[in-house]
Amino acid sequence: MTTDATLRRRLANALATAGHLRTESWRHAVEAVPRQEFLRGGFFEPVADSVPTAWRPVLPEADGWLERCYADESLVTQIAGTIVPRDVRGEILRAPTSSSTMPGLVVRMHEDLQVESRQRILEIGTGTGYSTALLCNRLGDELVTSVEVDPEVSLRARNALSSCGYQPDLVVGDGLLGHQDGGPYDRVTATCGVLEIPREWLEQTRPGGKILATVCGWLYSSELARLTVHEDGTATGRFLGGQVSFMLARPQLTPLLGLLPDLDAGEERPTTLGNDALDDWTARFVAQLAAPRAQRITLARDGRNDTVLIDVEAGTWACLTQAGGDRWTVCQGGPDRLWDRVEENIARWRTDGAPPLDQFEITVGPEGQTITWPSGRPASGA
Ligand SMILES: C[S@@+](CC[C@H](N)C(=O)[O-])C[C@H]1O[C@@H](n2cnc3c(N)ncnc32)[C@H](O)[C@@H]1O
Known part of the structure; x- marks a missing residue:
């Protein structure tokens, strides 16, 4: 039988080959953190060809479960805000609300965040705690704060993290507000999408610090952006490419449609x-x-x-x-x-030549967020 240490080494090699894992310190973290500990409650797999997607539970007792924990795949751990794998027999047809993000993306984001030793970091969206554990391994628990909006999800992450020997500061709350008490931070990273980079994140990041987050929208296109915070409290940065998408921060989910207007009366x-x-x-x-x-x-x-x-x-x-x-x-x-x-x-x-997203720039200031592409003209709104 393949040991989990072998699976972790294989995962690290695969992530390095794919270009996600680029430095020795993050390789060390991937080889040290047992992802299966963050998936002890099982996960949901999509049912092939189901439209809309139906989900079926995969519990730790299932054949091949350990190997699947080390696939470079996102594994859904909660559906519809409360349902976990052990709650379901058969299939469920609702939207995922928490997951363990695919390791390749987690590691790519940690690399893109340009973390250095002794830096304080704020993570938004603890989820299973796997990405938090990698941060703890790299920086030490005392430098890591992670905010999760869902108390049950946060508690499960706390248990998983402590079973691996990690005790970061875990906060239950709306991560769009950041976490004032633990700041100022050198780095802020988010594993849920946002419509706009919140002012609070800028205020809680020290000048020269960086923010990494996926800017999304309700038409479901999104991209990862890295911004640097300046002395004057503004932040500027670029989109990094790769069509990164995340589940939206819960307060920013699409509102109910309500009664539709008369679509012929326009x-x-x-x-x-x-x-x-x-x-x-x-x-x-x-x-x-x-x-x-x-x-x-x-x-x-x-x-x-x-x-x-x-x-x-x-x-x-x-x-x-x-x-x-x-x-x-x-x-x-x-x-x-x-x-x-x-x-x-x-x-x-x-x-302007239809430039790709990795050429777009983002500025956040007192007037809010502006996104531009290379012509230098503002792309309206945002
Ligand atoms: C993709 S999962 C996080 C994956 C996690 N980093 C991991 O490795 O397991 C996104 C998480 O963000 C959480 N979330 C959504 N909105 C949030 C908010 N406003 N503040 C904090 N957490 C939020 C969700 O509950 C969910 O657990």
Whole structure:
């Protein structure tokens, strides 16, 4: 039988070959931390070909469980905010709410954070505690603070961490507020996505310190950004590429749609930019910048599938209908014209040569967050 030490070494080798693991100190951490201790409650695996995805529990008693703990895969550990693997017999069809992130991404993020010895670090999204354990191994428990919004998840992580001999400062709370008491930090890292980098993180990071987080949106495009905090309290940085996505911070989950507006009672016009433009990850990110609070839904109406973008809070919406080939009509309603904004931002990005996300820059200041691409012109909103 393969020992877990061998599995850890194999994982470290695989992560190094893939380019995620780049330094000796993080290799040491990967080879030391037993991931299975953070998955003692089991995990959920997706049921093949299920749409929407159904999940089935895999418990530690299952054949091959230990080997699966060392696959470079995200392993879902909680569904619908409360359900853990032992609660389910059969399958469950709800959204994941906590997981052990794929080790390749955890390690890549720890490397990208450019951590140095003796630095104080704040992690947002403790989850199973696996990524926290790697930080403890690298820096020592006393320099690591990790915030988790869900008390049950945090308690399980605490038990797993202490079974491995780690006792970092674990805080239960909304990580969007950071953790004032433990600051100032040299590094802040988040394993849940955010719509905007919170001001609190900047305030709790010392000048010269770095923040690493995935900026997401409700059109479900996202990217990892690394920012440096400056003496004046602002922060600037770049997106790092790789189409990184995370579950959104819980207070920022999409709001309920409520009653849909009358989608025929708007201003109609032809458009050449159709819903299919949003299939592209970067174009969708650019659209999201122009319509930061819009959600996208598909509606079967009058024998065809229409796409609706709707900003519930602002009450503004756009309904796209394919008129044939690449001809579309858009019907828009509410206080402003959502699709006009999306069209304009995508047109400007294309005119600028459609640069990839790893060329985008991000600034956070008193006026909030601004994201730009290489032409230097601001990409509206965000
Ligand atoms: C992808 S999991 C974290 C994975 C974890 N780093 C690991 O290695 O197991 C994301 C976690 O963020 C937590 N979370 C979501 N919103 C949060 C918030 N506002 N503050 C703190 N934690 C949050 C979720 O409950 C979930 O446990």
